[in-house]
Amino acid sequence: MSPQGEVIFRHRLPVRVMHWVNVICIVILLGSGLQIFNAHPALYWGADSRDATLILELPKFPGWATIPGMQFLAMGRVWHFFFAWLFVINGAAYVLYTIFSGHLRRDMVPTKSEWRGIGRSILDHIKLKHPHGDEAKRYNVLQNIAYLSIVFVVLPLIVVGGLAMSPMMDSIAAGWVDIFGGRQAARTLHFIAAAIIVAFVLVHVFEVIVTGLVNNLRSMITGYWRVPK
């Protein structure tokens, strides 16, 4: 064993590739999504947009946050829909991979004892106390809850909310969009889901930095990760 600790193979190639495709997709979908949102920066709850359904009006997002930088709805839509396809294909491949490779069952679903240790895990996260040695080789319970809820709740919600905004998709089984409270409510859910993803990414990047930026980045590029002693 080297003096700096044991090195393990942590992330297999498909996971690494899909992770970075995801990074590109999320950045572009967010920027182009804000561009689209700027065309009508208000949110409603219901089927349509009227005073009675209005819930939030926002100022336009600044040009540095949007794709393209200037106000250009048509081009924002072109970017958004191309990367939406890529994002959905990549996400579906990831879900299939996690299920059939055993990654989901083996690494992501928390065990009974991990569930029981959730209180301690919350305290450890608040104190920025991170696991070492063998304990660090497995994702911790909060990490897994975050991953699972993003993959199986928030991402499906953002995709369905996006589809609900398509008038043609709404016609496929007329009225299905009412399950989400109507088209404008689905638009609001799409926006809320995007905000949750931004929050997830911020926490994710924060944890990546405080638990060893170089080590973590290297493991998502080469697959190899040094276990903290």
Add this chain to the structure above:
Amino acid sequence: MKSKPYFEQRRDRRKLLRAALVGLASGTLAGCDAVTQNDTAVEVLRSAESLTRNVQRAIGRRAMAQEFAPADAAPAFRANGTTNPAGDAYAKLAASEFAEWRLKVDGLVQKPLELSLAQLREMPSRSQTTRHDCVEGWSCIGQWKGVRLSHLLGMAQLRPEAKYIVFHCLDQMEEDDEDSVYYESIDLDDAFHEQTILAYELNGKPLPVANGAPLRARIERQLGYKQPKYLRRIEAVSDFASIAGGKGGYWEDQGYNWYGGI
């Protein structure tokens, strides 16, 4: 050669990473703007449009848009784009309640038509309360009454070469540009769809000027910009490359997708 102490290596690496991350963040948006200027790259991005259209058409060619109860209609239907066409010609038509107005149906048809508003009102009608979705993001529910486009196309008898229906309008989008007259085009799937109507009534009253008087198209499974107002002529064509900017519609010529089902 003596290597640097470990803490210095770590500091160097950290600097490098920080520079890389800052570069990545500012480079992404600048890079996207550069891509937007590149025609080939934009072509690649636009390829998703035909994928979307083909998939959506495959799963719902005859699907019907959701219909609401008339009571769900918004108190005032939101008007967007042109709300009062400029020029004396339109003002004169409006002053006589469109008695002088005619709708032409021509192009690749066996029997060209020229119809008055009164003649359209005498034809079999369809009423539908539907949700109008604007590309900007808002929606508005309204009750429409009009004649099915398929009825007129049946009367005019399309020639086999006809692939698209082009709507020519009365409103000019830019004051000093005569080539900026609004137009739109749809394929025959939408043209013959049950809910595709030419509406002359909104919420039980004659179509207001702000919403496209005397006649506007309702193409319920597409966004608002695909549903032109102030109609004057319906033309059957085999392709629309020679019309205006060649992209099939006023907004399409400004970069919007021809397929507006999403």
